[in-house]
Amino acid sequence: MSVHSRVWPAQGVHRVPYWVYADESVYARELEGIFKGPSWSFVGLEAEIPSPGDFKRAQIGEASVIAARGREGAVHVLLNQCAHRGLQVCRQDYGQARVFQCPYHQWTYRLDGDLTGVPFAKGVDGKGGMPDDFERCEHGLRKLKVATRHGAVFASFADEIEPLEAYLGPKMLALFDRVFTGARLRILGVSRQRIPANWKLMFENIKDPYHASLLHVFLVTFGLFRVDNPSRTEMDATGRHSALISRRGGDRTATSATGEMASFREELKLKDPMLLDIVKEFPDPATVVMQTIWPNLIVQQQANTLATRQIAPRGPGAFDLNWTFFGYERDDAAMTARRLRHANLMGPAGFVSLDDSEVMDLAQRGIRQDEDRAAVVEMGGRGTEDQDHIVTETAIRAFYAYYRQVMGL
Amino acid sequence: MSPAREEIETLYARHAELLDEGPISEWPSLFVEDGLYKAVTRENSDRGWPLALMLCESRAAIEDRVYAIEHLALKIPRRVRHLVSTIAFSAENGGYRVKANFAVFETLEGEPTVCFAAGRYHDALVRDGAGALRFREKVSIADSAIVRNSLVYPL
Numbered sequence: 370m371s372v373h374s375r376v377w378p379a380q381g382v383h384r385v386p387y388w389v390y391a392d393e394s395v396y397a398r399e400l401e402g403i404f405k406g407p408s409w410s411f412v413g414l415e416a417e418i419p420s421p422g423d424f425k426r427a428q429i430g431e432a433s434v435i436a437a438r439g440r441e442g443a444v445h446v447l448l449n450q451c452a453h454r455g456l457q458v459c460r461q462d463y464g465q466a467r468v469f470q471c472p473y474h475q476w477t478y479r480l481d482g483d484l485t486g487v488p489f490a491k492g493v494d495g496k497g498g499m500p501d502d503f504e505r506c507e508h509g510l511r512k513l514k515v516a517t518r519h520g521a522v523f524a525s526f527a528d529e530i531e532p533l534e535a536y537l538g539p540k541m542l543a544l545f546d547r548v549f550t551g552a553r554l555r556i557l558g559v560s561r562q563r564i565p566a567n568w569k570l571m572f573e574n575i576k577d578p579y580h581a582s583l584l585h586v587f588l589v590t591f592g593l594f595r596v597d598n599p600s601r602t603e604m605d606a607t608g609r610h611s612a613l614i615s616r617r618g619g620d621r622t623a624t625s626a627t628g629e630m631a632s633f634r635e636e637l638k639l640k641d642p643m644l645l646d647i648v649k650e651f652p653d654p655a656t657v658v659m660q661t662i663w664p665n666l667i668v669q670q671q672a673n674t675l676a677t678r679q680i681a682p683r684g685p686g687a688f689d690l691n692w693t694f695f696g697y698e699r700d701d702a703a704m705t706a707r708r709l710r711h712a713n714l715m716g717p718a719g720f721v722s723l724d725d726s727e728v729m730d731l732a733q734r735g736i737r738q739d740e741d742r743a744a745v746v747e748m749g750g751r752g753t754e755d756q757d758h759i760v761t762e763t764a765i766r767a768f769y770a771y772y773r774q775v776m777g778l
Numbered sequence: 779m780s781p782a783r784e785e786i787e788t789l790y791a792r793h794a795e796l797l798d799e800g801p802i803s804e805w806p807s808l809f810v811e812d813g814l815y816k817a818v819t820r821e822n823s824d825r826g827w828p829l830a831l832m833l834c835e836s837r838a839a840i841e842d843r844v845y846a847i848e849h850l851a852l853k854i855p856r857r858v859r860h861l862v863s864t865i866a867f868s869a870e871n872g873g874y875r876v877k878a879n880f881a882v883f884e885t886l887e888g889e890p891t892v893c894f895a896a897g898r899y900h901d902a903l904v905r906d907g908a909g910a911l912r913f914r915e916k917v918s919i920a921d922s923a924i925v926r927n928s929l930v931y932p933l
């Protein structure tokens with residue numbers, strides 16, 4: 370079926386039709402309209418490419434891009450596609466380079482994407498060669514627009530796009546700056562997982578705080594994130610970005626809410642309590658802020674584990690989730706050890722996030738059975754407004770209100 | 779086979795058996811009390827980044843991890859199968875430094891078996907109070923940077 374014949378359920382955004390997670394034509398429009406459209410995609414952290422010549426590969430939609438630090442120190446983001454025959458000129462996930470050279474005919478590009486070398490451009494013994502009017506300056510790698518903020522690098526395929534700060538809006542910018550203060554970052558490592566589910570389910574997982582009190586035994590039992598903790602669910606003016614903000618409640622206490630939490634285990638005790646040795650490090654009282662930034666970034670602060678999670682779709686039925694765990698250069702050895710320990714909560718084997726990757730697999734298997742049915746998204750009402758609690762799916766509804774506009778659905 | 783090799787191979791056979799056939803709750807007993815278990819990717823170890831997929835800095839933390847696998851994690855039912863081979867070792871402080879290749883196959887219920895991970899162990903073995911050979915350090919370095927959905931069981 371074509372995307373043109375898809376009709377959103379009449380009820381509105383409190384119904385999400387299952388075909389948005391499975392239809393190839395919907396997915397193709399997402400790649401063009403969202404990832405190559407007027408959006409800022411997260412590419413990586415400057416600390417991953419600290420020196421001139423450092424580069425990393427990233428994915429925006431399904432396009433491979435190279436983020437490279439040029440000789441003069443600026444970060445360039447380039448489409449990984451030779452201007453000659455379209456090959457990927459960069460075949461390593463990260464490294465150090467003086468130039469990028471296509472293996473096929475050795476067209477050679479500078480770190481800023483400009484074409485510098487074309488073998489046999491003037492021919493051999495007066496024969497062959499490129500036409501006289503061939504201009505190298507017209508055949509560089511495609512350069513994306515780049516925005517950096519406090520060590521985070523974003524790029525856009527769009528020619529016309531608002532500045533990153535306006536794109537985030539004041540509320541989301543303030544939450545972004547809460548973690549990215551401008552202090553120098555220290556990369557602790559990356560984790561990558563290939564999740565057999567539609568990319569939007571990852572966003573919805575983070576925009577749905579309701580599930581966390583039911584699914585995640587760790588969060589519930591240790592009070593890390595729970596419906597009866599003081600919490601907020603906030604969006605930007607468009608609804609495309611959101612944040613769940615919460616404060617850790619009492620540890621291991623039963624309350625009026627825990628009766629309905631089948632996963633609450635009052636008796637559970639860690640044999641090594643160092644896993645939950647949490648130090649307050651932000652000026653506000655929040656102990657967890659999970660922020661989603663359209664179209665491909667989650668910023669995670671839970672306990673003392675900080676990470677970006679970048680979403681790279683791979684067809685409608687799968688995506689790669691690329692986690693970069695980090696701290697600050699000012700961290701002492703104890704803090705770095707703590708962040709690494711807390712990282713056990715997250716990632717492909719996380720005490721918390723493992724539940725999510727398994728559930729997303731189950732969700733995709735379930736959805737595919739009948740694409741014409743729809744999800745019921747009514748927790749916390751049918752609106753898309755901010756709420757001062759997390760017993761809600763308002764951020765999912767807000768996300769789809771914006772998604773429908775962009776997609777024309 | 780030398781007595782040393784036989785003793786080391788017996789430990790690795792027990793390691794694989796406990797993870798694959800169970801009871802996994804006995805797997806932590808293969809570590810000394812201040813033992814370390816870490817599963818990392820080659821990407822991080824090559825780049826000098828300390829992040830682990832699983833990090834247990836004591837036998838107590840290994841027991842917590844195993845308890846979570848058995849009783850807390852929401853997981854699609856599965857079987858894993860560890861193959862350990864090409865064990866190389868050298869004597870060190872009454873114990874051994876060991877490097878060995880591993881492969882882990884995974885079978886989700888209702889699905890064909892897939893190769894889930896391959897990599898190399900960088901381990902340190904010591905004798906516990908009773909003279910039995912145990913892991914002081916077990917570091918599993920996975921070749922692929924990408925985990926196939928979820929890493930449930932130790933590598």
